[in-house]
Amino acid sequence: MNTDVNTDVNTDMTTDQIARTFVEYFEERGHRRISGSTLLPTPGDPVLFTTSGMHPLIPYLQGRPHPLGNRLVNVQRCLRTTDLDEVGDRTHLTVFEMLGTWSLGDYEGPVSLDWGYGLLTEGFGIDPGLLHATVFGGDDRTGPDTASLELWQSHGVPVELTVEDNWWSNGPTGPCGPDSEIFLWTGDTPPESTPTGDDRWVEVWNHVMMRHLRLADGSLVPLPQRNVDTGLGLERLASLLQGRRSVFECDVFDPWRTLVPALWQLDEPSLRLVCDHLRSAVVVIGDGVRPGNTGRGYVLRRLIRRVLTVLRRDDPWRGLGDLPDELVRHTLDRFRQEEEPEVVRRVLLDEERGFGRLLERGRNVLARRRFQGPLSEEDFHYLHDTHGLPRDLVLSLRPE
Ligand code: SER
Numbered sequence: 343m344n345t346d347v348n349t350d351v352n353t354d355m356t357t358d359q360i361a362r363t364f365v366e367y368f369e370e371r372g373h374r375r376i377s378g379s380t381l382l383p384t385p386g387d388p389v390l391f392t393t394s395g396m397h398p399l400i401p402y403l404q405g406r407p408h409p410l411g412n413r414l415v416n417v418q419r420c421l422r423t424t425d426l427d428e429v430g431d432r433t434h435l436t437v438f439e440m441l442g443t444w445s446l447g448d449y450e451g452p453v454s455l456d457w458g459y460g461l462l463t464e465g466f467g468i469d470p471g472l473l474h475a476t477v478f479g480g481d482d483r484t485g486p487d488t489a490s491l492e493l494w495q496s497h498g499v500p501v502e503l504t505v506e507d508n509w510w511s512n513g514p515t516g517p518c519g520p521d522s523e524i525f526l527w528t529g530d531t532p533p534e535s536t537p538t539g540d541d542r543w544v545e546v547w548n549h550v551m552m553r554h555l556r557l558a559d560g561s562l563v564p565l566p567q568r569n570v571d572t573g574l575g576l577e578r579l580a581s582l583l584q585g586r587r588s589v590f591e592c593d594v595f596d597p598w599r600t601l602v603p604a605l606w607q608l609d610e611p612s613l614r615l616v617c618d619h620l621r622s623a624v625v626v627i628g629d630g631v632r633p634g635n636t637g638r639g640y641v642l643r644r645l646i647r648r649v650l651t652v653l654r655r656d657d658p659w660r661g662l663g664d665l666p667d668e669l670v671r672h673t674l675d676r677f678r679q680e681e682e683p684e685v686v687r688r689v690l691l692d693e694e695r696g697f698g699r700l701l702e703r704g705r706n707v708l709a710r711r712r713f714q715g716p717l718s719e720e721d722f723h724y725l726h727d728t729h730g731l732p733r734d735l736v737l738s739l740r741p742e
Pocket of ligand 1: 393394395396442510548549550571572573574
């Protein structure tokens with residue numbers, strides 16, 4: 343086993359076992375499991391994809407009674423395009439699973455943090471000396487979160503106080519509040535510095551004291567109940583517990599890391615991008631999305647096109663027809679999706695063919711004399727509106 347990362351854990355637990363341990367720990371503490379739902383938010387929701395476990399629970403955080411009670415736990419698949427540029431680093435994926443817990447007006451933040459500490463140290467065996475917390479230090483509207491601070495002090499966990507980094511919101515309006523984040527030291531020296539000062543501190547678990555509502559005019563009002571919303575990325579936790587250097591090395595990527603390099607020779611950043619985007623595309627297709635020019639369909643289209651661009655950079659003959667069925671099947675199973683692998687494959691191949699035609703058209707149009715010099719905004723509009731060539735594609739087809 344790889345021991346480059348000093349979490350002093352190196353568990354043999356698989357990602358599935360880690361998720362099960364998490365859910366059972368909270369079930370033993372009175373939580374009911376809600377079924378993890380699709381990446382697609384309910385109709386009428388302006389957000390394209392579910393971005394965190396709390397997303398489907400917004401009405402209940404705002405006071406609607408939940409049919410399963412006021413202590414909930416789940417495993418929710420999420421998609422974040424805000425992290426797209428960070429994909430390929432050690433800790434970010436486009437599609438990932440988020441473990442989450444909620445107190446809907448029941449217990450308060452310190453209880454949640456205390457259970458979190460117990461699960462990480464006793465349940466998963468993390469050395470308490472490798473933990474660091476951050477806590478909201480207060481601003482001109484909301485006081486410091488002294489309850490969380492005291493809880494961490496009672497466990498001897500060092501705390502860093504911040505302002506912006508410890509305020510969580512899902513967007514400009516809606517439920518929000520101060521949060522306390524738990525970090526794990528991943529360096530191969532004894533822990534040093536603080537989470538904002540050294541990126542060897544990796545965030546594992548966020549506990550949000552969700553008790554405010556931000557209105558459209560920017561003002562904050564109290565929610566009808568004091569909630570706690572917690573979330574932790576499953577693949578990230580698994581990679582840390584398994585002592586791996588990045589999320590791409592945790593067990594859920596084992597088949598990807600075996601089969602993809604055998605198929606296409608890629609440098610490490612390209613390999614990570616191809617694995618991340620292809621896996622994400624399979625899940626998005628598995629939830630019923632098809633490539634298109636707007637909204638969710640365009641997110642899917644961009645994921646597939648980025649894969650194709652990277653693959654063909656070194657060899658124009660590379661294509662998705664070679665993608666092993668096993669990877670599609672493994673991903674659909676992992677995300678408990680029922681779509682037929684053959685359907686996913688067909689969507690990928692149709693999109694690949696369409697992209698090939700578009701590239702050919704793009705090359706022909708851009709060869710015209712009119713487009714030889716620098717392109718104006720008007721040119722970009724014309725290329726987009728008349729020839730269906732998006733700006734990023736045009737740029738990728740032009741010589742440096
Ligand atoms: N909503 C918080 C997050 O996404 C905690 O679940 O980090």
